[in-house]
Amino acid sequence: MGLLPDFGNLLFTVGAFIVALSIIVTVHEYGHYIVGRWSGIHAEVFSVGFGPVLFKRTDKRGTQWQIAALPFGGYVKFLGDANAASAGADEAVMSHLDAGQRRHTMHGAPLWARAATIFAGPAFNFIFSIAVFAGFIAVQGLPADQPRVGEIYPLPQAVGLEEGDLITAVDGRATPELSDFYTLAGEIEPAATVLYTVERDGTVLTVEGPHPIPARAAGIALASAARDAGMQTGDVVLSVDGAPVHAFSQLPPLVAAAGGEPVALEIWRAGEILDLSLTPRRTDLPLADGGFETRWLIGLQSGTFFEHPVRNVGLTEALPLAVGQIVTIVTNSISGLYHMVTGAISTCNLSGPVGIAETSGAMASDGLASFIWFIAVLSTAVGLLNLFPIPILDGGHLVFHAYEAIRGKPPSDRVMGALMTTGLVLLGAMMLFALGNDLFC
Numbered sequence: 159m160g161l162l163p164d165f166g167n168l169l170f171t172v173g174a175f176i177v178a179l180s181i182i183v184t185v186h187e188y189g190h191y192i193v194g195r196w197s198g199i200h201a202e203v204f205s206v207g208f209g210p211v212l213f214k215r216t217d218k219r220g221t222q223w224q225i226a227a228l229p230f231g232g233y234v235k236f237l238g239d240a241n242a243a244s245a246g247a248d249e250a251v252m253s254h255l256d257a258g259q260r261r262h263t264m265h266g267a268p269l270w271a272r273a274a275t276i277f278a279g280p281a282f283n284f285i286f287s288i289a290v291f292a293g294f295i296a297v298q299g300l301p302a303d304q305p306r307v308g309e310i311y312p313l314p315q316a317v318g319l320e321e322g323d324l325i326t327a328v329d330g331r332a333t334p335e336l337s338d339f340y341t342l343a344g345e346i347e348p349a350a351t352v353l354y355t356v357e358r359d360g361t362v363l364t365v366e367g368p369h370p371i372p373a374r375a376a377g378i379a380l381a382s383a384a385r386d387a388g389m390q391t392g393d394v395v396l397s398v399d400g401a402p403v404h405a406f407s408q409l410p411p412l413v414a415a416a417g418g419e420p421v422a423l424e425i426w427r428a429g430e431i432l433d434l435s436l437t438p439r440r441t442d443l444p445l446a447d448g449g450f451e452t453r454w455l456i457g458l459q460s461g462t463f464f465e466h467p468v469r470n471v472g473l474t475e476a477l478p479l480a481v482g483q484i485v486t487i488v489t490n491s492i493s494g495l496y497h498m499v500t501g502a503i504s505t506c507n508l509s510g511p512v513g514i515a516e517t518s519g520a521m522a523s524d525g526l527a528s529f530i531w532f533i534a535v536l537s538t539a540v541g542l543l544n545l546f547p548i549p550i551l552d553g554g555h556l557v558f559h560a561y562e563a564i565r566g567k568p569p570s571d572r573v574m575g576a577l578m579t580t581g582l583v584l585l586g587a588m589m590l591f592a593l594g595n596d597l598f599c
Contacts, residue, residue, distance in 0.1 A: 171519030174529065175511075176229045178518045180206055182283065182537045183232040186544070189282025190234045190275055195219075197271035200262040203235040230511075236275075238263030273559040276552050283541030284484060290534035291480035292473060294527070299468030305339035307356075308465035311374065314394055314426040317463070318365030319354060326362070327355035328370060336466070343370035343462070348405035368463050369405040375458045380520050381513075382457020383436040389458070394426040406460040413438050414454050421456070442503040444490045450503045487538045506599035510592030549581025 184206055191201050200220070205211075207226030214224035235241075238255070240248040247265040260266030264275070305325040310317055319325075325333055329352055333339040346352060351366045373395040378385045395403050398412040399422050413421055418438055425432040438454035445451055497503045509517070514536070521532035544552040554577070562568045569577070 167519070170522070171515055174518040174522035175515035177522075178529070178533045178536060179231075180229055181533055182286075182540050185282050185286045185537060186279045186540060187232045187234050189278035189280075189285075191221075193278035194234070194236060194264070194271075194275040197267065197275055198262055199264055199267050199271060199275055200237040201234050202237055202239075203233070205235070206232045208232075236264040238265050269559060269562060273556060276555045276559070279552050280541040280544045283537045283544070287484055287534040287538045287541070288477065288480045290530060290537075291483045292476040294531065295476040295479050296471050296473055300471050301336055301466035302469045303336055305333050305336050306467050308467045310464045311392065312428060313368055313372065313374070313463055314396065315350070315368055317367050319356060319367045319464070320358065321464075323354075323356040323358050325354055325356055329353055330355075339370065344407070346370065346405075348403075348408050350404050370462055371406045371460050372463050373403045373406050373409055374461065374463060376461025377459035379455075379457035379459060380517055382455070383439050384457040385520070387434050387436045389425070389434065389436075390427065392427070395458075396424040396426055396431070398423055406458075409458065410453070410455075413456055416454065418454055423456075440504070442494075442497075442507055444493060448489070448493050450494070450497050452503065484538055487535060488542055491539060491542055504599075505591075506595050508592050508595055510589065510594075510596040512593065512596035548584055549577040550585060551581065554581055 187204060187206070191204050194201055202220070203222045203224065205224045205226055207229045208231055209226050209228040211224045211226050214222055216222045238247050238252050238260070247263070252260065252263065252265065255263065255266070264272060267275075307319050307321055307323040307325065310319065310321060325339060327333055328339065328342045329346060331342055333342060346369065348369060350368075352369055353364055354367050355362065355364050357363075375384070375389060375391055375393045375395075377391055378389055395409060397403055398409065399416070401408075401412060403409065403412070416438060418440065420435050420437045423434045423436060425434055436456045438456050440452060441455045442450045442452050443455075494503070494507055498505045498507060517532065518529075518536075522529040545556075547553045547557045549557075558569060558574070558577075568574070
């Protein structure tokens, strides 16, 4: 009976992983399918999953849509393909097709049609991610330009500010814009109280409040010491190893001073005082210049003590921000891989299927919005991975197409077979390495 909670968590984690992966695979393969169809290439099978078929139906175009028993991938098999990877032609089938019919196969179609069909898989992963990110931005809005107080989060000390107050100065320094408020928040010395000048119902008042960025957990990082210790969003750190804490800026140096040894935290949670012991984890953080910084962290995310009112955002503003999010993910991923190869950061930063499954479960437990956001992030990563120039991946196929465009003919069947085998070995080795990270890092 004692194992039942862990078993339930395992099922939830696996279920979340399967849902996330199935959505991403469907988006990716649909990109191949629909662009192939637009390009005149006929798809015989669209499969989500591998192995025994659980459900199937054939549409009016003759494409069999199916769900298979092993939900860890998928494929589109086009007319004339020898296998699901479109790695070679089925000569027995191709020999019975006339010139018009061969045009509807992957191997008989023009180069532009084949290249577009291959590229469409990763492209649809990126398009899906952009749509999700833009949707979130459009629905949730962006913080208003002025530092106006919205909902005030629960804190252990009294707060003189009220919802609706417009903060015009902090400790006597003007804050006409929200950016000014955040700049000052990073410069103010930690203190139990800070003076705020506010406009309230047409009256200018000076009131006391907490530090603009208190030691409150605005979020808990995944796979962090704080999450493992049971910390929750909204927890306020009162002290670290007995040292009083008034601002979030005090936490990093106090944690770093422990040098990886356990730290004792006194936590305020909804009026209750808790004592926790956390062991910081060595973490590689991406920097704005493309490098990385290694620090000891417990996994808390900072924020102000109040919610910012938001302004509406149209798609014309949301789309560029969503594209910027994609660029950031891709840039950090490539930079991370480069720094792992050069030894600048730990190779433990590369997660495998177990790590991704655990993250899927954690994000799903945080709520539907967090889970959907994670799926979009993972979709970006899958799109990027498939563009790597490794034979058997989409990027490898595009390299072959580039070769064909330059030389006027594709690589020989012997060379293609050898490259495909090499790509399969490389991909398998990478997956085993990532799985080893999941188990031993």
